[in-house]
Amino acid sequence: MHLDHSHPHAGATVGADAHRPDGTRRALRIGLGGPVGSGKTATVAALCRTLREELSLAVVTNDIYTREDAEFLLREAVLPPERITAVETGACPHTAIRDDISANLEAVEDLEDEVGPLDIVLVESGGDNLTATFSKGLVDAQIFVIDVAGGDDIPRKGGPGVTTADLLVVNKTDLAPYVGSDLGRMAADAKTARGEMPVVFQSLRSEAGVTEVALWVRAQLAAWTA
Numbered sequence: 001m002h003l004d005h006s007h008p009h010a011g012a013t014v015g016a017d018a019h020r021p022d023g024t025r026r027a028l029r030i031g032l033g034g035p036v037g038s039g040k041t042a043t044v045a046a047l048c049r050t051l052r053e054e055l056s057l058a059v060v061t062n063d064i065y066t067r068e069d070a071e072f073l074l075r076e077a078v079l080p081p082e083r084i085t086a087v088e089t090g091a092c093p094h095t096a097i098r099d100d101i102s103a104n105l106e107a108v109e110d111l112e113d114e115v116g117p118l119d120i121v122l123v124e125s126g127g128d129n130l131t132a133t134f135s136k137g138l139v140d141a142q143i144f145v146i147d148v149a150g151g152d153d154i155p156r157k158g159g160p161g162v163t164t165a166d167l168l169v170v171n172k173t174d175l176a177p178y179v180g181s182d183l184g185r186m187a188a189d190a191k192t193a194r195g196e197m198p199v200v201f202q203s204l205r206s207e208a209g210v211t212e213v214a215l216w217v218r219a220q221l222a223a224w225t226a
């Protein structure tokens, strides 16, 4: 189930310089943030599986003290190991993606140098609260992932992630009947909070899986390379 694809190209604004020092175009950088356990890593894994044959991809993960998200992606072999880098933030992940972005920028640039040229780098934030947003100096577009089990009032309560992310993903729709979440209400509240900005409802347990988000990512890349 998805909603409001009337503006598939909303997003991808040029934040940092679009070129590498040698003059070639750098990869499009897409950030994924959201609360703990909403499905960020699972979405990154599914995007890699869907897009890896057609695009040159890499992933940067952020965890506070561990490399768990990167280890999951390595174990699942969603990409060759040299294309996955873990940043240990040692503090709130949102500091590393919003305030002191140097470690993430270095990780992205190292990946481009070592395995490039790359089409897309996915930068996953460690699970954080609803205020976690990425610096425009780090990513060109951001996806905010919430899930239906976290409470169907999250779109209404908002927060910068929900209201300003280029794409809002409401994940785990398969669980809605079990946790009593009202998807219609979530959709209406998301519309109120976001206006014309896109929202995708997905279940990674369904056959459609990450298809809609992958379409959005392809549209961002098309706009970036145009």
Ligand SMILES: Nc1nc2c(ncn2[C@@H]2O[C@H](COP(=O)(O)OP(=O)(O)OP(=O)(O)O)[C@@H](O)[C@H]2O)c(=O)[nH]1
Binding pocket: 034, 035, 036, 037, 038, 039, 040, 041, 042, 043, 069, 126, 127, 128, 171, 172, 173, 174, 175, 202, 203, 204, 205
């Ligand atoms: N039922 C269901 N479970 C899901 C779905 N997506 C992810 N999960 C499960 O939810 C759990 C958390 O998913 P993760 O991808 O690790 O979540 P995360 O946002 O990366 O978590 P942190 O990195 O700890 O913040 C895992 O057990 C996933 O398998 C979904 O669409 N439906």
